[in-house]
Amino acid sequence: xxxxxxxxxxxxxxxxxxxxxxxxxxxxxxxxxxxxxxxxxxxxxxxxxxxxxxxxxxxxxxxxxxxxxxxxxxxxxxxxxxxxxxxxxxxxxxxxxxxxxxxxxxxxxxxxxxxxxxxxxxxxxxxxxxxxxxxxxxxxxxxxxxxxxxxxxxxxxx
Amino acid sequence: xxxxxxxxxxxxxxxxxxxxxxxxxxxxxxxxxxxxxxxxxxxxxxxxxxxxxxxxxxxxxxxxxxxxxxxxxxxxxxxxxxxxxxxxxxxxxxxxxxxxxxxxxxxxxxxxxxxxxxxxxxxxxxxxxxxxxxxxxxxxxxxxxxxxxxxxxxxxxxxxxxxxxxxxxxxxxxxxxxxxxxxxxxxxxxxxxxxxxxxxxxxxxxxxxxxxxxxxxxxxxxxxxxxxxxxxxxxxxxxxxxxxxxxxxxxxxxxxxxxxxxxxxxxxxxxxxxxxxxxxxxxxxxxxxxxxxxxxxxxxxxxxxxxxxxxxxxxxxxxxxxxxxxxxxxxxxxxxxxxxxxxxxxxxxxxxxxxxxxxxxxxxxxxxxxxxxxxxxxxxxxxxxxxxxxxxxxxxxxxxxxxxxxxxxxx
Numbered sequence: 313x314x315x316x317x318x319x320x321x322x323x324x325x326x327x328x329x330x331x332x333x334x335x336x337x338x339x340x341x342x343x344x345x346x347x348x349x350x351x352x353x354x355x356x357x358x359x360x361x362x363x364x365x366x367x368x369x370x371x372x373x374x375x376x377x378x379x380x381x382x383x384x385x386x387x388x389x390x391x392x393x394x395x396x397x398x399x400x401x402x403x404x405x406x407x408x409x410x411x412x413x414x415x416x417x418x419x420x421x422x423x424x425x426x427x428x429x430x431x432x433x434x435x436x437x438x439x440x441x442x443x444x445x446x447x448x449x450x451x452x453x454x455x456x457x458x459x460x461x462x463x464x465x466x467x468x469x470x
Numbered sequence: 471x472x473x474x475x476x477x478x479x480x481x482x483x484x485x486x487x488x489x490x491x492x493x494x495x496x497x498x499x500x501x502x503x504x505x506x507x508x509x510x511x512x513x514x515x516x517x518x519x520x521x522x523x524x525x526x527x528x529x530x531x532x533x534x535x536x537x538x539x540x541x542x543x544x545x546x547x548x549x550x551x552x553x554x555x556x557x558x559x560x561x562x563x564x565x566x567x568x569x570x571x572x573x574x575x576x577x578x579x580x581x582x583x584x585x586x587x588x589x590x591x592x593x594x595x596x597x598x599x600x601x602x603x604x605x606x607x608x609x610x611x612x613x614x615x616x617x618x619x620x621x622x623x624x625x626x627x628x629x630x631x632x633x634x635x636x637x638x639x640x641x642x643x644x645x646x647x648x649x650x651x652x653x654x655x656x657x658x659x660x661x662x663x664x665x666x667x668x669x670x671x672x673x674x675x676x677x678x679x680x681x682x683x684x685x686x687x688x689x690x691x692x693x694x695x696x697x698x699x700x701x702x703x704x705x706x707x708x709x710x711x712x713x714x715x716x717x718x719x720x721x722x723x724x725x726x727x728x729x730x731x732x733x734x735x736x737x738x739x740x741x742x743x744x745x746x747x748x749x750x751x752x753x754x755x756x757x758x759x760x761x762x763x764x765x766x767x768x769x770x771x772x773x774x775x776x777x778x779x780x781x782x783x784x785x786x787x788x789x790x791x792x793x794x795x796x797x798x799x800x801x802x803x804x805x806x807x808x809x810x811x812x813x814x815x816x817x818x819x820x821x822x823x824x825x826x827x828x829x830x831x832x833x834x835x836x837x838x839x840x841x842x843x844x845x846x847x848x849x850x851x852x853x854x855x856x857x858x859x860x861x862x863x864x865x866x867x868x869x870x871x872x873x874x875x876x877x878x879x880x881x
Binding site: 368392393433 | 528529530532558559560588589590591592593594630631633634635636637640646647653655657660661662663664669670671672673674675750751752753765767769771772773774776779790791792793794824828843844845846847848850852
């Protein structure tokens with residue numbers, strides 16, 4: 313029992329990173345950037361815009377904003393899973409309900425025919441979430457089909 | 471260079487820690503793939519693995535092994551069976567219900583125990599303290615490395631960042647489908663630089679909970695969970711996983727091998743395997759139908775080959791099994807993998823009707839080489855890819871027999 317390892321340093325986060333929120337207005341990006349200690353880049357596209365927040369060495373979150381300022385899609389890539397509850401905002405409840413089908417059977421005493429710890433795809437007419445990857449490289453996207461600007465297709469969210 | 475010198479040089483700022491981590495007895499390791507000039511005697515480097523229904527009778531395409539853990543530096547040990555072998559993560563995680571040893575906690579200087587929360591792509595997670603243990607696999611030994619104890623009755627409430635994926639806490643054998651996870655991917659640590667004090671943005675991964683309030687902690691590399699393989703005195707530059715081919719309708723159980731080291735003994739030569747180096751995320755590129763999926767990877771911890779979507783592949787999702795493909799008949803696909811080093815070659819694979827697979831052999835088969843499902847943003851080459859192949863995993867900073875330094879895959 314002599315081996316005590318030492319965690320040399322710890323820091324307290326002011327709060328959990330508040331990322332862009334699906335279905336809300338994009339005016340919170342400045343504070344997102346502050347909380348994430350991130351670097352924000354705005355990119356204008358034909359018919360929508362992209363706000364990209366980079367934090368740390370490997371984490372990037374992009375939010376896709378309609379001309380009226382609504383976030384219609386978000387995409388992520390980083391070593392840890394993003395906070396989906398914050399990212400999906402009011403859509404999180406729908407996600408949680410729909411993702412439950414992936415867990416059905418996980419407590420059965422026969423083979424669970426589920427993708428355990430694998431990627432997940434949730435698709436309804438209101439919400440699409442695609443989450444994949446592995447530890448050190450999680451990537452995915454979420455979008456609200458009903459919030460898409462005219463002539464914009466889901467392919468732009470990536 | 472001995473293993474301990476190498477660590478001391480690399481991580482001199484945690485010297486005391488390195489000493490603790492590297493308390494293996496007497497012999498020097500070697501830093502590369504070649505036979506040690508220091509005269510380390512070869513040890514058994516072959517660990518049996520098996521694909522079967524697992525400890526809770528509910529596993530699907532999971533490969534297991536048994537792991538012996540010991541109180542550091544002692545002969546007080548226990549062996550835990552049915553630990554999932556996972557090339558998509560790093561470090562040993564064990565269900566608290568399986569661990570009978572009283573292992574020393576990894577703490578900060580004030581004695582606060584380090585805690586860890588790890589979320590998976592589907593939003594499920596594991597949570598619990600970090601403790602130190604010796605890990606024995608075949609004749610190899612990792613001395614005093616941090617492991618995670620997955621709590622079924624945690625001392626501290628699960629942080630909200632852990633539960634924000636909306637998935638279950640996998641803290642029982644039924645939920646985890648295993649008694650633990652042995653992460654032996656391409657990295658040395660589970661989190662790496664991003665969780666260290668030098669990182670500019672610490673992800674919610676490790677925690678300290680003074681006064682029962684848990685906050686995100688930054689943790690030096692050597693106090694993080696370690697891929698045990700790179701800390702072995704020998705056979706430490708990577709692993710090879712070998713699983714036989716299986717029938718098209720699957721199998722109830724499959725026996726294979728996890729072999730430590732690449733090109734270090736007669737049983738782990740690269741042979742004709744091609745080396746694909748990865749990017750900084752452990753990923754390579756897969757091209758299908760002219761479209762590139764740059765975050766693609768090999769993962770024994772994924773139970774299918776997950777790729778594209780129903781519309782793109784022209785196969786429906788099964789009515790009864792969400793996330794799995796149900797083509798009218800078995801369909802062959804070809805996609806091309808390209809490493810960061812430019813190595814490129816096509817891979818052909820079959821996707822069968824999942825309903826038919828699950829019904830075969832009275833529904834008792836659990837190993838399948840042709841099980842697949844949707845995953846539109848990358849190719850997740852899960853366990854089906856590994857049947858009938860020898861797959862090598864080169865660990866970061868470690869040199870393989872061709873002179874290639876990890877991270878890389880070879881097959």
